Amino acid sequence: MRKIGMLIAILLMAGCSDNELNGLSGNVTYVVDGDTLDVKLEDGTVERIRLLLIDTPETKHPTVGVEPFGPEASAFTSQLEGEFVELELDVAERDRYGRMLAYVWHDGEMFNEMLLEQGLARVAVYPPNTKYVDEFRAIENEAKNAEQGIWSVENYQNEMQNDKPAEGCTIKGNINSRGDKIYHTEGSSYYDQTIPEEWFCTIEEAKSAGFRAPK
Known part of the structure; x- marks a missing residue:
């Protein structure tokens, strides 16, 4: 059992019920x-759920089409x-499309x-929802090293690093070779040549995630 699962087990043994820990529950419809999936909650409402901190390859995108391992991720x-x-x-709790954001x-x-x-998703960070980001990055690195799923595709990582940000979120977060987390705004000297590992909408979000301005 991984670190996250062990934490859950400890909390449950300490007396926390599933409902207290995870908040909401229901059946996937x-x-x-x-x-992305739909869940009928116990009160009868149906919510569209977007899984937090990950992104799977596209299968129904109007311009991207079907990406490698998209059908496998959906299956x-x-x-x-x-x-x-x-x-x-x-x-x-929700994204700009009204979908509920959750760890399922x-x-x-x-x-x-x-x-x-399984190598069927990559880490996708959109602050302030960063609760498990360190654990997720460790799991992603294991999948990369094992060339699981998407990480078996040549140049997949480099192509995904150049993904376009969400509308209005143009601040680039980069981790250099020394492990320093640095954010670059559009006016920064090295903005154009910086390959983002995370995108931020505001400087405050970048700072909250541990990034600093370039020196």
Whole structure:
């Protein structure tokens, strides 16, 4: 059991119920793709859920089309259809599309983590929801080293690093060879040549994530 799962077990043994820990629960009624699904909550409402801190390859994007391992990611998540899941929220509850943002738990395992382990997703950081980012990066690195899934595709990592940011989020977060976390705004000297590992909408978000301005 990984670090996150061990933490959950400890909390449960300490007397925290599943509902207290994960907040919401219900049954999966439909899987849109690898990182998006519909859940009918126990109060009868249906929420579209976007899995937090990960991004799976596209299968239905109007311009990108079907990406490598997109169908595999969708098929992997489809095993949740009809299953009971628990939803753990982070700081921001919804994205700009109104979807609920959550870590999805099934049978005591975090499904976001499982997709990363299989190489069917990459880490995608959108502050302030960064609760498990360090753990997720460690799992992603293991999948990369094992050339699992998407990481078996030549140049996949370099291509994904150049993804366009969300609208209005143009601050680049980069980690240099010494491990320094530095953010670059559009007016920074090295902005154009900087390859972003994270995108931020505001300087405050970048600082909250541990990034500093360039010297």
